[in-house]
Amino acid sequence: MLNRPAPFPDENRLEATEIECLRGFQSLFRSLSLAVEAGVGLQVRGANGSGKTSLLRILCGLALAESGSVFWNGLDIRKSAAEYRAQISYLGHRPALKGELTPRENLDVLGALHGRRPDGRRIDEILEAVGIKRRHERPSRTLSAGQQQRTALARVMLSDAPLWILDEPATALDDPGIGTLRTALRGHLDRGGLVIFTSHQPLLDTGELREIRLPGTHD
Amino acid sequence: MTDHDQASSAQSLWSGFLSLLRRDLRIALRERNDLVQPVLFFVVVVSLFPLSVAPDRQLLQDAGPGIIWVSALLATLLALDSMFRPDYEDGSLEQLALSPQPLSLLVLAKAAAHWLASAVPLIVVSPLLAMLMQLPGNATGVLALSLVLGTPALSLIGAVGVGLTVGIRRNGVLLSLLVLPLYVPALIFGAGAVQSVMISQDPTPHLLLLAAFSLFTLAVCPLAAAAAIRISLN
Numbered sequence: 001m002l003n004r005p006a007p008f009p010d011e012n013r014l015e016a017t018e019i020e021c022l023r024g025f026q027s028l029f030r031s032l033s034l035a036v037e038a039g040v041g042l043q044v045r046g047a048n049g050s051g052k053t054s055l056l057r058i059l060c061g062l063a064l065a066e067s068g069s070v071f072w073n074g075l076d077i078r079k080s081a082a083e084y085r086a087q088i089s090y091l092g093h094r095p096a097l098k099g100e101l102t103p104r105e106n107l108d109v110l111g112a113l114h115g116r117r118p119d120g121r122r123i124d125e126i127l128e129a130v131g132i133k134r135r136h137e138r139p140s141r142t143l144s145a146g147q148q149q150r151t152a153l154a155r156v157m158l159s160d161a162p163l164w165i166l167d168e169p170a171t172a173l174d175d176p177g178i179g180t181l182r183t184a185l186r187g188h189l190d191r192g193g194l195v196i197f198t199s200h201q202p203l204l205d206t207g208e209l210r211e212i213r214l215p216g217t218h219d
Numbered sequence: 220m221t222d223h224d225q226a227s228s229a230q231s232l233w234s235g236f237l238s239l240l241r242r243d244l245r246i247a248l249r250e251r252n253d254l255v256q257p258v259l260f261f262v263v264v265v266s267l268f269p270l271s272v273a274p275d276r277q278l279l280q281d282a283g284p285g286i287i288w289v290s291a292l293l294a295t296l297l298a299l300d301s302m303f304r305p306d307y308e309d310g311s312l313e314q315l316a317l318s319p320q321p322l323s324l325l326v327l328a329k330a331a332a333h334w335l336a337s338a339v340p341l342i343v344v345s346p347l348l349a350m351l352m353q354l355p356g357n358a359t360g361v362l363a364l365s366l367v368l369g370t371p372a373l374s375l376i377g378a379v380g381v382g383l384t385v386g387i388r389r390n391g392v393l394l395s396l397l398v399l400p401l402y403v404p405a406l407i408f409g410a411g412a413v414q415s416v417m418i419s420q421d422p423t424p425h426l427l428l429l430a431a432f433s434l435f436t437l438a439v440c441p442l443a444a445a446a447a448i449r450i451s452l453n
Contacts, residue, residue: 062313063453086319094310098242100249105242112238113318113325115231139249 099141382447
């Protein structure tokens with residue numbers, strides 16, 4: 001079992017106002033506003049190509065919106081970029097693992113990049129919690145897509161960031177894997193964390209879930 | 220910020236830098252192709268010259284420093300794309316860009332790892348190539364020293380080029396066109412140092428200029444490469 005970590009501050013809040021996103025010359029969405037507070041999960045819905053990934057990349061500061069701003073606790077994320085980056089953990093389409101390294105080595109480096117070098121025991125605990133056992137200590141490229149996704153999820157859990165931004169986190173996971181993901185999400189929200197995610201699967205109960213639907217969708 | 224906070228933030232910068240450097244070196248050691256290919260290329264290209272021109276000692280000696288330096292540029296270029304492309308393709312580059320640590324520092328770690336894995340082997344084999352080109356003994360040491368001082372600039376300038384082109388598929392020619400003109404000062408001072416020792420002149424001015432060029436790229440290129448990567452990811 002994982003030790004119960006300290007709760008996050010209640011006042012954490014992510015807000016986006018009047019976001020417009022272009023792909024080429026075509027507007028994917030405009031005047032999009034959203035807000036997420038501590039303990040709330042926001043599911044971004046929309047058909048393929050409606051700009052879900054683009055929105056998540058704008059929210060974590062990887063991409064710039066055509067217009068509009070994103071605020072973390074009232075501060076524009078462009079003005080306090082390094083501080084904001086310390087508050088988020090992003091899971092993109094690709095698991096961001098180096099195929100030559102074992103899951104453990106991957107987490108060790110990614111943890112160090114996110115602040116401080118993680119404690120080896122904590123890496124073991126989290127890998128165990130997502131179902132990557134010691135016998136999987138081999139180069140990540142030999143793991144299945146589902147196991148790689150579990151390792152990527154372990155990286156998010158290890159980061160200790162209050163805001164999780166997850167792009168299709170259930171991709172390639174089997175039923176027990178999705179169960180682990182749900183437990184991790186619920187644990188994070190209980191701790192006062194924030195989650196913004198895209199998924200075609202129900203991952204949270206309606207009580208703790210908000211939805212935003214991108215335009216031009218038949219989802 | 221208290222002294223303690225400052226100390227721990229400096230420590231975390233250092234630990235991020237070292238972790239990334241160690242990671243890239245570990246990958247290079249496990250994926251030996253990246254380690255071996257540039258140095259083999261270097262050796263093969265240089266050894267083509269004695270075979271293709273007349274085995275005239277004077278001719279080889281005159282052209283030797285230039286040929287070895289040009290081959291070193293091309294060998295570095297060959298390995299350049301692997302600095303960021305695998306990271307771009309597997310999503311690691313996004314994670315670097317999202318790290319709270321300054322991206323320029325992480326770029327510097329990657330350029331340092333690239334230099335250790337691809338340029339150091341070139342420096343190690345350079346005495347062999349000097350022999351092949353019939354360079355005199357005193358030129359061999361200056362050649363190795365000029366490569367030590369000059370190749371960091373090649374990796375650092377390369378980082379900017381790869382950062383700009385990493386989002387473009389089949390970027391090989393574009394990368395060469397972008398980077399090779401910027402390599403010219405290193406080529407001139409590097410080959411110049413070896414040539415000057417061969418005509419019994421002091422190579423120090425060339426070597427100092429070469430070192431100054433590398434220091435200049437050390438100051439400028441990590442920042443430029445970090446900006447280039449952010450643009451490529453956007």
